[in-house]
Amino acid sequence: QLLESGGGLIQPxxxxxxxxxxxxxxxxxxxxxxxxxxxxxxxxxxxxxxGNGANTYSAASVKGRFTISRDNSKNTVYLQMNSLSAxxxxxxxxxxxxxxxxxxxxxxxxxxxxxxxx
Amino acid sequence: ESVVTQSPGTLSLSPGExxxxxxxASQSVSTNYLAWYQHKPGQAPRLLIYxxxxxxxxxxxxxxxxxxxxxxxxxxxxxxxxxxxxxxxxQYGSTPRFGQGTKVxxx
Numbered sequence: 001q002l003l004e005s006g007g008g009l010i011q012p013x014x015x016x017x018x019x020x021x022x023x024x025x026x027x028x029x030x031x032x033x034x035x036x037x038x039x040x041x042x043x044x045x046x047x048x049x050x051g052n053g054a055n056t057y058s059a060a061s062v063k064g065r066f067t068i069s070r071d072n073s074k075n076t077v078y079l080q081m082n083s084l085s086a087x088x089x090x091x092x093x094x095x096x097x098x099x100x101x102x103x104x105x106x107x108x109x110x111x112x113x114x115x116x117x118x
Numbered sequence: 119e120s121v122v123t124q125s126p127g128t129l130s131l132s133p134g135e136x137x138x139x140x141x142x143a144s145q146s147v148s149t150n151y152l153a154w155y156q157h158k159p160g161q162a163p164r165l166l167i168y169x170x171x172x173x174x175x176x177x178x179x180x181x182x183x184x185x186x187x188x189x190x191x192x193x194x195x196x197x198x199x200x201x202x203x204x205x206x207x208x209q210y211g212s213t214p215r216f217g218q219g220t221k222v223x224x225x
Contacts, residue, residue, distance in 0.1 A: 002162075035163075035216075043155075043163065043206050045214040059213075093162065104153040104210050106174060108162035 002094045007112030010084055014116070018079040020094030020109060028052065031097035032070060032077040033105055036090035036114075044090070048101050049077065055101060061087075084116045120145040122209050124217035130225040137194040139220045141207035146187045151211040154183055154192045157219075158203045166205075167192065197222070 006018040020032070034046040047058040047068040056068050067080040077094060091113050095105040121144040131137055141152070150170035157163040165174040167183035170190055180195040194201055202224050207217040 033214075042204075042219040043157070043208075043216040045208075045216060048214070095163075098168070102151065102211055102214075104165055104168035104174075104208065105155075105163075106165045106168075108164070110162050 002096065002107060002109030004092065004094050004109045004112040007092065007114045009115045009117065011118050012085055012116055014084050015080070015082045016084065016114060018081070018092055018094075018112060018114070020077045020079075022075045022077070022094075022096070025096075025107075027075040028072040030099060031101045031103070032068075033095045033097060034066075034068060034077075034079045035093045035095050035105070035108075036088075037093070037111075038087075038090040041090075043093075046092070047079065048097065050101050051099075057101065081114070084114075086116050088114065089116045090114060120209065120213065120215060122207060122215045122217040124205075124207055124220050126220060127218075128221045128223060130223050131197055132225045133197050133199055135197050137192075137197055137201070137222050139192040139194075139205055139207075139222075141185075141190040141192070141217050143188045143190075143209055147190075147209050148211050150186055151209060152183075152185070152190050153208040153210055154181075155206045155208060156201075156203045157206060163206070168210075194222070199224075 070077045091111040093111045094109040096107040097103040154167040155163040
């Protein structure tokens with residue numbers, strides 16, 4: 001199971017940290033991703049972190065503003081989001097890679113909604 | 119920068135018909151790193167196909183994927199009522215990208 005939390009209403013320019021708690025599998029054996037879906041739009045990959053946390057990659061649209069991290073002792077992956085704008089309004093999904101970074105996403109959470117608005 | 123384009127945007131079909139969805143990448147997809155997902159409103163997306171043609175665990179055999187290079191296809195034979203949803207292709211190589219989605223709706 002993947003359970004996201006931390007979403008909510010935030011003003012433009014603000015910060016928010018999302019969390020995703022995993023259960024039912026060996027968390028450290030899988031890369032983890034964040035994928036978002038803006039209202040009425042399609043899926044948009046955001047960021048990925050390797051199983052041991054040593055490697056991270058992010059989409060150009062969030063690079064320098066969003067940071068992905070993980071705590072394998074807590075089976076949790078995070079997304080720190082800074083300098084938020086209206087364009088970041090979306091449902092944010094946590095998704096597991098089959099194993100490594102550049103692999104398909106074989107398990108997804110239900111998502112948490114982030115709304116950026118004044 | 120590679121762009122992934124799906125067509126058509128919407129497919130109107132009846133249960134029992136065949137759905138054929140297209141996904142085209144602007145650059146060749148290395149090692150067929152191409153997946154398909156099903157997404158229903160209010161639910162988590164579900165992996166259907168990876169490696170262009172391998173069905174994920176538990177996916178019925180009416181779903182099949184084909185293609186290579188830049189052109190890929192998802193075929194759903196004999197549409198069931200639960201198959202009406204939005205389908206996304208996903209290039210999961212060096213820079214992951216999703217297509218914009220194809221909605222399969224009941225005619």
